[in-house]
Amino acid sequence: MNYINIVNSVRILxxxxxxxTLITVLVAKTxxxxxxxxxxxxxxxxTIITILxxxxxxxxxxxxxxxxxxxxxxxxxxxxxxxxNQSASFICEYVKTLLxxxxxxxxxxxxxxxxxxxxxxxxILIKNITLSFKNTDESIYLQAAKYISDTIGCECFVISK
Numbered sequence: 001m002n003y004i005n006i007v008n009s010v011r012i013l014x015x016x017x018x019x020x021t022l023i024t025v026l027v028a029k030t031x032x033x034x035x036x037x038x039x040x041x042x043x044x045x046x047t048i049i050t051i052l053x054x055x056x057x058x059x060x061x062x063x064x065x066x067x068x069x070x071x072x073x074x075x076x077x078x079x080x081x082x083x084x085n086q087s088a089s090f091i092c093e094y095v096k097t098l099l100x101x102x103x104x105x106x107x108x109x110x111x112x113x114x115x116x117x118x119x120x121x122x123x124i125l126i127k128n129i130t131l132s133f134k135n136t137d138e139s140i141y142l143q144a145a146k147y148i149s150d151t152i153g154c155e156c157f158v159i160s161k
Contacts, residue, residue: 009051016047088114109134128155
C-alpha cells in the first residue's frame with residue numbers, strides 16, 4: 001500500500017463519514033431515523049474495513065520476513081574484525097613509539113602485544129599490554145610498565161627475552 005493509496009482511502013473515508021453524518025442529521029426528526037443511522041453505520045463500517053484490509057494484509061506479511069544473514073552483513077562483520085586488528089596494530093606502534101622516545105630504545109628491540117575486549121563492538125576496551133625487550137637493560141622494565149600503564153590506562157606486563 002503506497003502513500004497515494006493511503007491518502008485516497010482516507011479521503012474516501014472522510015467523504016463517506018461526512019455524508020453519513022449529514023444524512024443522519026437531516027432525517028433525525030423523522031420516523032426513519034433509527035433505520036438511517038443503522039444503514040449509515042454499516043456503510044461506514046464497510047468503508048473502514050475496505051480501507052484497512054490491505055494495510056492488515058501488509059502487517060500480516062511481516063511474519064514471512066527472512067532473518068538470515070546475508071553476504072553483505074557477513075562482510076560487515078569481517079570489516080569489524082579488520083578494524084579491530086588494525087586498531088590493535090596502531091596501539092602497538094604507538095606504545096613502541098612512546099617507549100622508544102622516553103627510554104631511547106630502538107623500536108626493533110621492543111615487541112608489543114595488546115589484548116582487546118571486543119565483546120561490545122561499539123566500545124572496544126584495551127585489557128592489557130605485554131612488552132618484550134631485546135638487548136635492553138632490565139632495570140627499566142618496571143619503569144616502562146608503569147609508564148605505559150599510566151599513559152594508556154590499562155595493565156602492562158613485561159616479559160624478558
